Amino acid sequence: xRPGTYVLLITSPLNAGLNxxxxxxxxxxxxxxxxxxxxxxWISFALLVLYARFxxxxxxxxxxxxxxxxxxxxxxxxxxxxxxxVGTEWWAFEIVALAAGRLGTIPxxxxxxxxxxxxxxxxxxFGVGVAASTRVGNLxxxxxxxxxxxxxxxxxxxxMFLGIVVLSVLMVSRNHFAKIFxxxxxxxxxxxxxxxxxxxxxxxxxxxxxxxxxxRGMGRQHVGAAVNIVSYYCGALPLGVWLAFHGWGxxxxxVGQCIALYLVGLLEWAIVALSNWxxxxxxxxxxxxxxxxxxxGIESGN
Numbered sequence: 130x131r132p133g134t135y136v137l138l139i140t141s142p143l144n145a146g147l148n149x150x151x152x153x154x155x156x157x158x159x160x161x162x163x164x165x166x167x168x169x170x171w172i173s174f175a176l177l178v179l180y181a182r183f184x185x186x187x188x189x190x191x192x193x194x195x196x197x198x199x200x201x202x203x204x205x206x207x208x209x210x211x212x213x214x215v216g217t218e219w220w221a222f223e224i225v226a227l228a229a230g231r232l233g234t235i236p237x238x239x240x241x242x243x244x245x246x247x248x249x250x251x252x253x254x255f256g257v258g259v260a261a262s263t264r265v266g267n268l269x270x271x272x273x274x275x276x277x278x279x280x281x282x283x284x285x286x287x288x289m290f291l292g293i294v295v296l297s298v299l300m301v302s303r304n305h306f307a308k309i310f311x312x313x314x315x316x317x318x319x320x321x322x323x324x325x326x327x328x329x330x331x332x333x334x335x336x337x338x339x340x341x342x343x344x345r346g347m348g349r350q351h352v353g354a355a356v357n358i359v360s361y362y363c364g365a366l367p368l369g370v371w372l373a374f375h376g377w378g379x380x381x382x383x384v385g386q387c388i389a390l391y392l393v394g395l396l397e398w399a400i401v402a403l404s405n406w407x408x409x410x411x412x413x414x415x416x417x418x419x420x421x422x423x424x425x426g427i428e429s430g431n
Contacts, residue, residue, distance in 0.1 A: 130263075132185070136176045144169035203416050210350035214341060217357035221366055221389065222247075225382045228370050236379040239319040242310045243327055243383075250295055250331065254338025257288045261339050265346030269413040274406035281343035281401050288335030299328035319379060326383040333387070336394030340401045347409050348416060349400075356396050365389030 147168055151161030180186060222244065229240035261284035268277035299306065307320035344353045369385015377384065 130260075132177060132180045136173050136180070139176065140169045140173045143172065200417070207348055207350060210354055211345060213354040214345065214350045214357065217354060217361060218337070218393075221357075221361040221386070224366060225369065225386060228373060228382055229379055232373060232378055235313075235315050235319055238311060238313065238316045239307065239323060239379055240382075242307045242316065242320050243323060245310060246306070247327065251334065251338075253291050253295065254288050254335040257284055257291070257335065258338035258342025258345075260284065261342035262346040265343050266413075269347065269406075269410050272410050274410050277346075277409065278404070278406045281340070281346075281404075284339040284343060285336060285398055285401070288339035289332050292332035292335035295331040296328040299324055299331070303328070323379050323383050326380060326387050330383075330387040330390040333390035333394035336398050337390055340394065340397035343401045344397060347404070348413065352400060353397060356393055356400075360392040360396070361389045365392065 144165060147165035148162055151157045151165045152159075155161065157164065226240055226244060230237045261281060264280045264284075265277050268274075268280055303321045303324040305317075306324060307317040311317065341353050344350060365385045365388045367385075368388065369382045372381025372384055373379065375381070
């Protein structure tokens with residue numbers, strides 16, 4: 130985990146400087162921001178490659194050989210399902226933003242405040258999910274089924290605790306929260322009305338992040354993707370949009386999101402908690418090539 134953090138400590142301030150340089154100094158305007166961000170991403174990629182090559186990565190990356198392309202089908206399948214798993218949630222929030230734009234200028238401004246804040250707060254459960262994914266995957270790879278189960282449940286409880294902390298902060302600051310971004314009194318007032326719903330789903334969002342990470346560590350991205358699609362697109366989003374345009378306004382959209390996140394969080398937690406972890410160990414090794422298992426002295430029957 131540390132190399133990525135080291136790189137971000139370099140590229141994050143560099144990104145801020147490049148944004149200022151392109152947007153204001155070079156007078157490029159709005160287009161300067163994506164140009165600066167693209168450059169920062171490429172620099173991050175280059176630094177990570179250099180770290181792996183010259184500092185401390187050769188033990189897990191031996192260079193380009195034919196073996197580097199083995200098992201690509203399994204990897205691609207997991208990657209595609211991972212994109213759908215994560216993307217279905219992000220796309221749902223973008224649909225809410227588009228719907229808020231149809232409600233008027235003030236709801237759109239309040240939605241912008243809420244979404245900007247939510248993107249920052251989401252890094253907490255997302256970080257727990259990344260840790261859960263890595264830890265569960267490592268423990269399954271070491272044939273420690275009990276440890277993997279413990280790690281998944283610990284991540285779930287930790288994420289709920291952190292969600293309660295975020296909920297408390299939002300509720301205490303709800304009447305003044307929007308002033309960080311906007312001083313329009315109507316925007317501040319509407320944001321304060323909607324924030325209780327945003328605060329309420331922080332617990333469910335934490336469960337979603339941590340249990341989703343555990344599912345990815347188990348190689349069960351397709352399960353998380355299915356849960357997201359059913360919860361968001363078959364119920365909660367249509368309900369939220371209907372409420373929004375039948376008297377509830379922006380609050381209706383977030384009621385729908387709140388319902389969706391609790392459905393997703395509770396369903397994923399139930400799936401993780403009821404998993405057969407010994408079977409998950411076997412499935413993890415089944416995804417490895419037979420030749421690799423023989424070379425490592427590992428057989429499914431052992």
